[in-house]
Structures are given as structure tokens and as C-alpha cells.
Amino acid sequence: MPLDQYFEASKYEQAIYERWESSGAFRADVDSDRPAFTISMPPPNATGTLHLGHAVGMALEDVMIRWRRMAGDEVLWLPGTDHAAIATESVVIRNLQKEGMADPRHELGRDGLVAKIAEFVEQSRGTIRSQIRALGASCDWSRERYTMDATLNRAVNATFARMFRDGLIYRGLRIINWDPHLKTTVADDEIETKERPAKLYTMRYGPFLVATSRPETKLGDTAVAVHPDDERWQEHIGKTYEITWPQGPTIHVRVVADQAVDPETGTGALGVTPAHSAIDFEIAERHGLPLVQVIDEDGRMTAAAGERYQGMTVEECRAAFVADLDAAGLLAGAEDYIQPTPICYRSKQVIEPLPKAQWFVDVNKPVVPWKGQTLSIRQVLRDVIADGDIQLLPKHEEKTYFHWIDNLRDWCISRQIWWGHRIPVWYRGEEDLYVGHRSPEGAGWEQDPDTLDTWFSSALWTWSTLIDPELAEAHPELSLRELLARSPDVARFHPTSVMETGYDILFFWIARMILMTTYMVGEVPFHTVYMHGLILDRDGDKMSKSKPETAIDPQATIADHGADVLRMSLVLGNAPGKDLKLSEERLVGVKRLINKLWNAGKLVERTVGEHPTALPATIEHPINQWMMARLDGLVDLIDRRFGDWAFGDGAELIRTAFWSEFCDVYLEAIKVPPLAGSAETAAVTHHAYLTYLKLFHPFMPYVTEVLWREMGGEDMLIGAPWPAIDPAHRYPEAGEAVDAVVRAIGAIRSVRAEQGLEPKVKIEVAIHPTAHRDVFEACAPVVERLVRAGSLELLDSAAGTDEPGTAVAVDAAFEVAVRLGQADREAEKQRLEKQLEQDRKRLGGLEKRLADENFLTRAKPIAVEKAKSDAEALRATIQAAEERLATLG
């Protein structure tokens, strides 16, 4: 069936995806004896929609997966979704509020709200699934997982319990990051620092001057700290002062000496607010200072702040307190100041440090068995990268990673929201505490109200998803260790091969997967981490709805141009860690490539005819040989680029080879007899085209699959073997010779254009090959056609090119002459002179270098050899051109 004029993606995509899926091509076979290649899909938010960040990741993952599948690996790409605790809960609460429910938490209660959220997730999770499908992702849907699956919950609870028993998880009173908007704690890594203009106030404070950008917290001060060696304050150390604020409470501050104080900063005297500053809290712990909380969980002042300020927001209190201080003459100064303010990365609201008892993961306790040692989490995290057990791409991210580890503090894992894995800890009375993966027997137990940080469950993703859910359900009594040991997928597909994700979640997720997996499973979660960059708009800004003219919507792109266009646009030229600017022009460029591939298919279809033949035992025609040699070179090159994870670069190379070698040279050449109409040509054309389809397939699966079927490829392309070099068809010599012919064609075309010879004018051409005469002879009809020659003569010597009425071009492998007829000989002279000038200049450079004793003795022999042969060739070219000029007069 002849191909349509243009490829219309929407006509084919859905049906092809269904054929792939129903054929079982996506499903991993745990029993095969092929080497395993595994990717755990980073689970998108179950209630989300696909954005370009997902799209670039999935496109890259699918490239890897399809490549390895064709290359013969047993591939598993495990898809799934995340319950995204904070994000999902706040969306549902907002929706309920829009529907008129003032306080959903209060009105529905815990069970009611959780049920509502689960219902919402169930309803909306289909969207992301169908969008992943539309992209063409060849993932194993039979193994789809969700971070709230029963099996995963069991893994979470068992992990918590084991860490608790090992002392890696503890409950402690700390200054935590409290988000008064979301009403929950957040981890240190979930904080962004935003610089905001503020004032740095200096206030009189007993005998001291104290600087602060947060005067309102001074209502809760219990000490003044100075550096132990600071001479200015020696007499005060150890004393306690009573300070009565103008309109507020009276506080008692002890003067303590502490190394943490920098004498150079501020006034050198630090007002210590243990309840609202982590550093002050630590000072307070060291000196046994009391803790007075003046800000509550709503971000308002408490009773301890005094009657006047109680109930004010932090901002209101700051303004009021400063005014009061000023009125009382206690304000010594106020200067402009850029204040680094902690912001929650989710809610974008200001974080309030508050003292609260929370659950933490201890990163310094040495209880993790690793390579025969017992290490701390921090040490294992460092070792797996330092030892090369895990490779980070791009490599420079290792430095960022080590820097993060050096500054790592205990990880706060408890959250005060309701949606998520509930902390598996039960209390009974004051004394009894139970930790386990199932609720304890007996009456009177109360479960901890908090839930776990989403990243706690995500951190188990690579292996918790491989546990056999049926086994887990049938055997609730099995320990996690036994479940892992008895789940076939775990042994077969873990550790995974690659983790492909954005570099922005290196700490949130990558590091925590390493942390949890080394501890729980005793192996790394993956061998390679491929981190893609951000997708930006054409101006290099983040795409946003406020800039619709440059934003690109993945769904609309798939609908308008097809999934292949979107995928290839995101991958072409992309490299680990590199941000990519995506624009309409980029999409159009890929669209043209697909159009070219499609149209080449039409010509191939015509050339191959109804009955494609297999490659003959030997291939005779040099151009056919050349095509085979080019394919070999390309396949070899691509294997090496892909092996180095350079998929974007590989895609460029395939594109260039396909367009400039196959289309521009080969497909033009085979229109001419005797290549045209020969069975050998049909076979080579078919073989070459199918090879390009295979190479393109990981990037553009849909259009290549359509063309594969149209070209009579066997079964489906998704399961076809990756191209390999066939030792029976190696023609290295043909490459060089036909390259010379191609250069000759270019030289004649240049002469044609420079002499202003109209395309309709048939020119008379003579070629004197100085090498590869037989190949030139075999290719003569092709040359004749591609340069639109009326006649073509092959000469045995340069003699024929001496005639005055010709234009000549010279190369190391040939001289070509174009009979000019009426054309301007002066133009020819000028062209030659220009060429001569360039050649002489270059020869001059080479000769200078060759005369340099230092170069001859110190340079690598191969460099000297190349310089010599280049000079040789140039001299011949120059001499021929000079003779030619002489005959022109």
C-alpha cells in the first residue's frame, strides 16, 4: 500500500500503542536468561498531569529501554505513581473549601478526610496514566505500583520498625521547620532560602546592644551569648539581668559564653531565643537555659509574649514592638538589611522555627552494615559514590552531592498531615510504646497521629515495587527480609540499572533511595544516575502560564505534531545535566526530519517493489558497498555513543547520516542505471532503510513502527534486533573511493554555480581520476546525472583539461574539467586565483612548521606524517592550478 503524502501521527498512535501492549512487548519475563536492564520510573504525582519535566525524563527512559530491549536485554521499566502527601492533601482541602466546607479537617475528621482524598486520587489518577501512554512509553503496566499500595505500606512500616530497633530513628525535641500555612513540619531539604529586604534593628538590651532582624522573638529570650574570648563582655559572663520591655513581659537573661558566637557579627552580643532559632536552641542545650515559646503554630504571638502582643501575627508584633521600643528610647538603630528567609518549597510560605518533638533519622549512628564494616548513614552515602558503586551523570554533580553530605543533619520524617503512611508507633498510657508493621494486640493502644514524609516511602521505590504483592498478601506473617528473598523480581531486576531523573531531586530522592536501600537491602538501588536538565522556554526562562507565548504544552504538542516530535525535540542534542531550550522552531525541525524519513520511505517502497529480497552473499557495485560501509561505521559509532549515555549526541549523528549520506547521496545515486532496477540495489536500499528505522526507533517509536510495517519488516520493530555489523559485508575500501566521487560531484556543482550555468544547461564534463579509476568508471552514470551533465568523459591523463575553454577543479584524487562554451573565462581565472591564494597560504603554514626543528623532533610522529602528506597533496594541487592559469593566459 503506497504511503500517504504526509505522516499523520494521530491516525496511527493509539492503535500502535495498543498493539505493542497487547503483544506483550512491554512485559518483563522474570524467567528468561537474558541480561536484565531495569529502570524504575520516577513516580509522578498520582493526581497530576504530565508536564515537560516528566516528558523529557520519560522520553530518555524510553530511549534507553527500547535500545536495550532491541539489543537483547530483558528489560523492565516499572511504572507507578506517588501519593504526594502534602500536595494532594492541600489540593483536596482547597477543593472542599471551594465547595463551601469551611474547615474540612474539623468537619470530616481524620478518617473522613483520608477517605475523600483516596477517592479523589482514584478518580484522577487515570489522567497521568493515559498521558504516559500517549507519549509512547514502553513500560510494564502489569507491574504498575503506587506508593500507597498495601505491600509498599508494609515495606514502609517494616523499614521504620527496623530503623527504630537499630536506633536510627528516634523521637526528639528540636527546633523544626514549621509551615504555619500547611500546619506541618517540613524537612531541612524542603526549605528554600529567599532573600528579602528587611531591617536590622539594634536595641538596648540591659547593658548590651543586640542586633536582630526579628525583634519580636526577643520577647522569648532567655540569655545573651558572647564569645568566650571577647574582652568586651568578660565582666558580664555568668550574671543574670532582668529586662522589662516597655509594653511587654519581663524577661531574665543569663549571660553565657559560647563558641558559636562570632564577635565580628552584629554587636558581638547575641540575644538567645531558644524556642525560635535552631542555633539558639543548641546554645540553650549547652548551657541548660530555659525555653520560652512566644510564637504558636498559627504564626501568632503566645501569652508568654505579654498581653499587648498576644494574638498578633509575627509581622504585626514586629511593627508594634519596634514602635514601642522606639518610643521608650530603646531602639538604637535600624538599617536596611537583606534577610535570607526560609520558605517552604511547597507552599512558598515563610517557615517558622518552632520547638516540637518529632521523629528523626540519625545520620551519624554507626549501625549500617556495609562491605564488612559498620558505618553511619552518612558514611555509606559517601562511600557508594566515592567507591564508584554508583555513577552520577553528569559527573560534576558528585561534588554537589559530597557537599550536601558534609552538611547533612538528622532528617525530620514526621508530618502533621493526614494523607500518607501513618507512623507505625502505638502508645498505651505513659509508658508503653510499640513499633511494628502491624498494629499491636490488646486494648488501649493509640497510634501516633503523624504521617511520614513522602520521601520516606519514595526512598524504598526501587525494591519495594519488586516485592511480589500476591506473596505479601497471602503471607502477612513473613518478615520483610523473607518477602524480599522470596520475590523473584527482586533477585532478577534489583539493583536497577539506571535511575533517570531531574537533578533537582538529587537530595530529596536519589540520596534517600541510596540511604534506605543500602541499609535495608544491603545493595545499591541503581548503578547509574542519569540526571536530565530543566526544560526552559526559548528565552531560557522557566515555562509558565504567565508567559503563554513561549510556553509549550506537551499534550497540545502530541495532539498537533505527534508524540515522536515531542520526544525527539526533547532528546536531540540533550546531555546529562544540560538545560534545554524548547521552542516552536525546534519542534518544526524535528517535524521536517520525520517528513524526510517518511518521504524517503516512499522512494524506498518504489525501489524495493513488491518483493524485497535478502542481501546477496556479496555486493558488487561500489556505491552499494559504500552504503554498507557507511552503515557499519554508523552502527559502531552509535553503539559507542549510547554506551557512554550520549543519546542526544547519538540522535544527531543518526539524523545527519540518514539525511546527508542516505538521502542526499545514496537515494539520488540509485535513481540511475545500472543501480536503478538492480536486485542488489533493491536489497541494499531495503536493508539500509530498515537499519535507519531501527536506529531511530528508540527516539521516534511511532513513525518508525508504521514505516517498518509498510516496508515489510518482520513482526514489530519494537522487538526487532538492534543493528549489528555483519562480517560478511565489510567493504572498507569502497568508502574512500566513493567519498572521492562524492567530492568530485560537489566540485563540479560548485563550478556550475560559480559560472552561473543554468540548471537546464547540459554541461560537458571530463574527469581525470588520479586514484580509484575503476570506481569512478562504475559511478560515471551517477556523476553524470547528479551534475546534470550532457556528456562525461573519463581521461587517462590531465591532458584534456588543458583546453582553454574549460573550468577546472583539482583534488588529491581527481581533476575535473567543465567545458565552458560561451561562459566567461575571466570568472574562471578569478575563481582559480582565489583558490590558489588560499592553498598557498595553507601550504606556507605547513612548510614553516615542517622546517621547525622543534616540531620535527618533539611532535608526535603521526602529526609530522600528516603535515608532510598534506603539504605533498597541496603542492600537487597548486602546481596543477598554476598550469591551468597559464593556459588561460
Place this chain on the structure above:
RNA sequence: GGGAGGUUAGCUCAGCGGUGAGAGCACCUGCCUUACACGCAGGGGGUCGCGGGUUCAAAUCCCACACCUCCCACCA
């Protein structure tokens, strides 16, 4: 304040010690040549950020500087 990456043609980028610096897009000229005008052929265009240094040889390595981007930092 600490750290990382970048600066090559009008734009997006490749090249990362071997010597005439490349691609795509854009531009110019000519072509609807029976696969493709989403195309074909030819062509113009670059002090490789600035200044030093190492080397027979530097866009490529080293040092300093300038500018851009990003990450980290307990808010005196």
C-alpha cells in the same frame, strides 16, 4: 558567605591539546530535477569573553579577571 556550570557564526549548541573551527535554524543566490518546497543545489558569515602563562603546537591545559545561570548556607 561557600560551591558548581557556562561564555565558540544572528540564534541554539557541538568540538575540549595536533594546527584550513563544525551542525541545525536564520540569511543570500538559483531551482516545483517524476520521495520530499516540511524539499534540492550552491554560498556568505566567527579577534572561539578579556589578559597572562605552559607547550614544537591552545578554542581545547593552568592562573587571574569580567559577565551569565544554578545549587548550598541555623533569618546577630
